[in-house]
Amino acid sequence: MIESVPADPALREGGVLVEAARRGDAPRPEIAAFFDESTYTVTYVVHDAATREAAVIDSMLDFDAASGRTRHASAERVVDYITCNNLKLSWLLETHAHADHISAAPYLQQRLGGRIAIGAEIVRVQQVFGTLFNADGDFVRDGSQFDHLFTDGESFRIGGLEAMALHVPGHTPADMAYVIGDAVFVGDTLFMPDYGTARADFPGGDAGQLYRSIRRLLSLPAETRLFLCHDYKAPGRDAYAWETTVAAQRKGNVHVHDGVSQEAFVAMRTARDAGLSMPALILPAVQVNMRAGHFPAPEANGVTYLKLPVNAV
16 A cells, blocks of 8 residues: 555555556556666656557667767667557657766657657756756757656656656656556666665755655555666676566665665765766766757757866766
């Protein structure tokens, strides 16, 4: 059952969606995962079996930072799956502005249609990183690069699948989780139980807020399926994994299992984050992802450039 959270109607409604799908009163989503080992990223295609409508969650553009070249091999795997299964793409959902890979949402939208969406707090990320990169005047910081900005508790549909967006900040200010039937796509808030939780030291991140967001997610029904954006294989585990449950996280997450206090979590997370290096693609990735996956406009010579701020991060 859902923990008692009378002041959180969005969470309670999310629990209702999960329980209805588990009982068979509402459809459960069909889910395909595409894992990229170079960035440890999982992209999902979620669809409704009856209507064939689909959403892509956290798509990935192949990018070689050394050469500055892009490729579409990962995105084409998704295109092939959607076309071969006769799916209609309705949504391109981002859980947040990723720091470890570049979104392929504009490419997929051009190929297949759909609306690109993210949480409404992306404007805070745009403000911070727009300033860091001294973004040109054509970069407005109101989220309008995206087709839709979700607010906490907002309902939407993927064909016959009932879905809801939950705001789960802490890793970044704009993180969203998407409840779709009995499945929740949690982005970077949580990893597999044996690996733990996301870092909270990026601009606008907050370890205490991350703890509260995680406990919010773990207040959903125990059987709720959780789908993660990354896996790094914890020591001693031989295979990559990206699906778990609320019950498994509450019992065994090495950072935030039941009984871990917010104070203890913040102390652990702060100490751990202090020893982490920056993601290899953070500077190119955020410049693009804060623009909904679009690169900056080409300059007068027809070439697009990404900036590398020196001694600024």
